Amino acid sequence: MTTLADWRTGLPWPERETHKHARGRLGVVSGKATQTGAARLAARAGLRIGAGLVRILCPPDAALVIAPAIEAVMLTPFSSPEGLVEGCEGMDAVVIGPAAGLTEATQANVRALAMTGAALVVDADGLMVFEDWTEGLFEALDRDDVLTPHEGEFERLFPDLLGAGRETAAAEAAARAGAVVVLKGPETVIAAPDGRVAVNDNGTPWLATAGSGDVLAGMIGGLVAQRMDSFDAARAAAWMHAEATRGIGPGLIAEDLPDRLPAVLAALHATSG
Ligand SMILES: NC(=O)C1=CN([C@@H]2O[C@H](COP(=O)(O)OP(=O)(O)OC[C@H]3O[C@@H](n4cnc5c(N)ncnc54)[C@H](OP(=O)(O)O)[C@@H]3O)[C@@H](O)[C@H]2O)[C@@H](O)CC1
Numbered sequence: 001m002t003t004l005a006d007w008r009t010g011l012p013w014p015e016r017e018t019h020k021h022a023r024g025r026l027g028v029v030s031g032k033a034t035q036t037g038a039a040r041l042a043a044r045a046g047l048r049i050g051a052g053l054v055r056i057l058c059p060p061d062a063a064l065v066i067a068p069a070i071e072a073v074m075l076t077p078f079s080s081p082e083g084l085v086e087g088c089e090g091m092d093a094v095v096i097g098p099a100a101g102l103t104e105a106t107q108a109n110v111r112a113l114a115m116t117g118a119a120l121v122v123d124a125d126g127l128m129v130f131e132d133w134t135e136g137l138f139e140a141l142d143r144d145d146v147l148t149p150h151e152g153e154f155e156r157l158f159p160d161l162l163g164a165g166r167e168t169a170a171a172e173a174a175a176r177a178g179a180v181v182v183l184k185g186p187e188t189v190i191a192a193p194d195g196r197v198a199v200n201d202n203g204t205p206w207l208a209t210a211g212s213g214d215v216l217a218g219m220i221g222g223l224v225a226q227r228m229d230s231f232d233a234a235r236a237a238a239w240m241h242a243e244a245t246r247g248i249g250p251g252l253i254a255e256d257l258p259d260r261l262p263a264v265l266a267a268l269h270a271t272s273g
């Protein structure tokens with residue numbers, strides 16, 4: 001088992017000469033015009049956690065919906081997997097899946113992005129579209145990619161594993177996928193393909209609200225974009241995600257979480273060596 005101190009030393013803090021591109025570039029793939037909120041939550045979380053530049057990649061019909069709802073986050077439309085790859089050129093990490101759509105296009109987009117130099121965070125629909133073709137996902141992944149299933153999604157990708165217990169299941173899933181697996185829930189298990197396993201236990205039930213997983217995906221993506229080790233990034237994000245609920249509790253909605261991160265990060269920065 002690992003502890004808080006393990007990942008704290010790997011947190012990325014900007015230095016005097018750091019510019020925004022050097023800090024890390026994150027892409028977030030949006031769904032269609034009626035399903036853009038999840039990507040906007042993830043993008044804001046990625047920016048708040050320190051990625052220097054965040055760009056939403058969206059289907060053309062979504063651009064005029066998203067544009068008035070973002071400020072610092074940038075926007076690029078795409079209309080094919082090749083166009084998505086082009087739009088993600090230079091990205092250090094890309095989040096794909098939140099409200100992406102259960103379509104062949106989502107499947108093709110995940111596989112196309114896996115061929116780029118960006119580390120992937122694959123969540124929600126980005127996982128579900130591979131329910132009947134898990135090898136199509138696993139063969140495309142690298143060990144710095146991250147899968148973030150809740151138990152329902154985990155069961156679809158790894159139907160034989162949960163019976164062995166969540167930690168064993170996550171470890172085996174990471175080995176099979178060849179990527180970091182974040183099995184979300186009241187206790188979130190993080191497992192790497194090299195055998196590292198950690199359990200994040202500071203979660204609170206106030207996180208059981210629509211979109212909080214989208215925020216977590218953006219947070220992981222934001223840390224990975226800053227070149228934090230993917231296993232450490234997932235551990236750090238899971239801890240900070242729960243910590244961000246402190247002082248709110250009842251009434252918490254996913255929109256609140258990214259804007260709580262400056263306080264969480266400030267406390268960590270103040271005590272960093
Ligand atoms: N603002 C936005 O735009 C938002 C957009 N979103 C997007 O909407 C899309 C659909 O998302 P979704 O939430 O409707 O369905 P999904 O999470 O796929 O679950 C499907 C079924 O799995 C089951 N299930 C089993 N265990 C579970 C568990 N631990 N946690 C949760 N579920 C669990 C459960 O079935 P049950 O157990 O109730 O029978 C459940 O009905 C997806 O693209 C997502 O990204 C959301 O992120 C919200 C904010």
Ligand SMILES: Nc1ncnc2c1ncn2[C@@H]1O[C@H](COP(=O)(O)OP(=O)(O)O)[C@@H](O)[C@H]1O
Nearest residue numbers: 184185186203204205207208210211212213214
């Ligand atoms: N009862 C709970 N206790 C602690 N954390 C929870 C609880 N329920 C959900 N969470 C956390 O909230 C997030 C929910 O993610 P997810 O199910 O993907 O939501 P969404 O798809 O709506 O974004 C995960 O990080 C999960 O660990």
